[in-house]
Amino acid sequence: MAAAFKAFCKCMIFVYLIAFWLWFSTVSIEGDKDFLARVVNAPVSLPPQIYEPVYEPAYEPLEEIEEEPEEYIPAVETVYINRLTALYDAVNFERVGFWTPYEAEVEDRFGESRVKIDTPYGLMWVNLDFEIPIWEIYEFMYQFGGSVSVYYENLASGFVFRHYAERVFFGASATKQPFALYIYHKAAAGNTNLNSVLNYQEGDYWGGSGVIQHRYEVGTAFTQRRLLHLMLVPSDNIATRMLRRAHGLNGFRAFVEEIGGNPGFVQNLTYSHLSAEEAGLFMRVTFEFFENGGSYADELRLNMLQNRYPFIISDHPVASKSGWAYNFGGAYHDMAIVFADSPYTLSILSNRSGTAADRRAYHEISMFFQEFNDTWFTLGGRML
Numbered sequence: 001m002a003a004a005f006k007a008f009c010k011c012m013i014f015v016y017l018i019a020f021w022l023w024f025s026t027v028s029i030e031g032d033k034d035f036l037a038r039v040v041n042a043p044v045s046l047p048p049q050i051y052e053p054v055y056e057p058a059y060e061p062l063e064e065i066e067e068e069p070e071e072y073i074p075a076v077e078t079v080y081i082n083r084l085t086a087l088y089d090a091v092n093f094e095r096v097g098f099w100t101p102y103e104a105e106v107e108d109r110f111g112e113s114r115v116k117i118d119t120p121y122g123l124m125w126v127n128l129d130f131e132i133p134i135w136e137i138y139e140f141m142y143q144f145g146g147s148v149s150v151y152y153e154n155l156a157s158g159f160v161f162r163h164y165a166e167r168v169f170f171g172a173s174a175t176k177q178p179f180a181l182y183i184y185h186k187a188a189a190g191n192t193n194l195n196s197v198l199n200y201q202e203g204d205y206w207g208g209s210g211v212i213q214h215r216y217e218v219g220t221a222f223t224q225r226r227l228l229h230l231m232l233v234p235s236d237n238i239a240t241r242m243l244r245r246a247h248g249l250n251g252f253r254a255f256v257e258e259i260g261g262n263p264g265f266v267q268n269l270t271y272s273h274l275s276a277e278e279a280g281l282f283m284r285v286t287f288e289f290f291e292n293g294g295s296y297a298d299e300l301r302l303n304m305l306q307n308r309y310p311f312i313i314s315d316h317p318v319a320s321k322s323g324w325a326y327n328f329g330g331a332y333h334d335m336a337i338v339f340a341d342s343p344y345t346l347s348i349l350s351n352r353s354g355t356a357a358d359r360r361a362y363h364e365i366s367m368f369f370q371e372f373n374d375t376w377f378t379l380g381g382r383m384l
Helices: 001-033 035-041 135-144 170-190 223-230 237-245 249-256 276-292 295-307 356-376
Strands: 078-081 087-089 092-096 102-110 114-119 122-127 151-154 160-163 167-170 197-200 222-225 272-273 318-325 331-338 344-349
Touching: 001 135, 035 087, 035 237, 087 102, 102 122, 122 249, 135 160, 151 272, 151 276, 160 276, 167 331, 170 272, 170 276, 170 295, 170 318, 170 331, 197 237, 197 344, 223 237, 223 295, 272 276, 272 295, 276 295, 276 331, 295 318, 331 356, 344 356
Parallel strands: none
Antiparallel strands: 078 102, 087 092, 087 122, 102 114, 114 122, 151 160, 151 344, 167 272, 197 222, 318 331, 331 344
């Protein structure tokens, strides 16, 4: 009996212990309301996973073959020198000079346009993009103001300088030159015969310049060729009227318009209008006529080279036609082709009276443009 009682007591003690533990656990959890949340949301720390991919080549690598290294040859930069104007020394700021086109090795470079090359004048820095110093012309022409009009053109490069070139003057005898050019064009096209004869009539008489009025009687026969010479060289007014009678002016006006001139300038020939710009046009077209060659071109050139009253001068041959007048507002004009190594045209127009001071001014302008042209434009006169 005592043994049974002891066993019963042990069982009850065990039950009470279990009940107490359950009660204690319930109280602790209810007292800490965030306990479950902390348990549920606690971060899980896992050991890092490291992946090491395995590459399996699809083929066996080839055996490397050692090759002899090639000798390094640096590329050589070259420039092709072919300019219509002189090159410019980029260090000493002066013209280098001229030479025939050639390919030069570039020793060094600064920017796009300055290169160091071996030239016929030695190794030097050259500015390939240098522009002609037109300010030199403006500076020179400033002294003349608006008293003269000037048109200058280098015929090889097309470089042009204008000084009041649009100003319109009474053309005087300078307009005889484009009329002669028109007749020579007709002859070259077979539309007139320069050996045909014209008789001097009373209505052809006109005073002023020329020799017919002093040496020949009315009724004298002249070939057109002879009349052209007299119109261009001693600037004969009667020869001009005889040719005008034979050819009229309508065809001449059409010719002027065709070459780009102003047909409205053509009045009664020597009473026509003229600008330095238009004179420059006539000289350029005349030079092109010369370049095409032929006996008529040679004849016109020879007549213009013999102009008896040139106002434009040069150390080079000059083919020109001048004109002057003391009425109709005055005129003192000359338009010329200068056969320099690089040919150019120069036209100088004004209403000056032709005094010694006027002649000196024209000579000074002439020689300035000769020096400018010879300094900055290449030898040969045409693209090589």
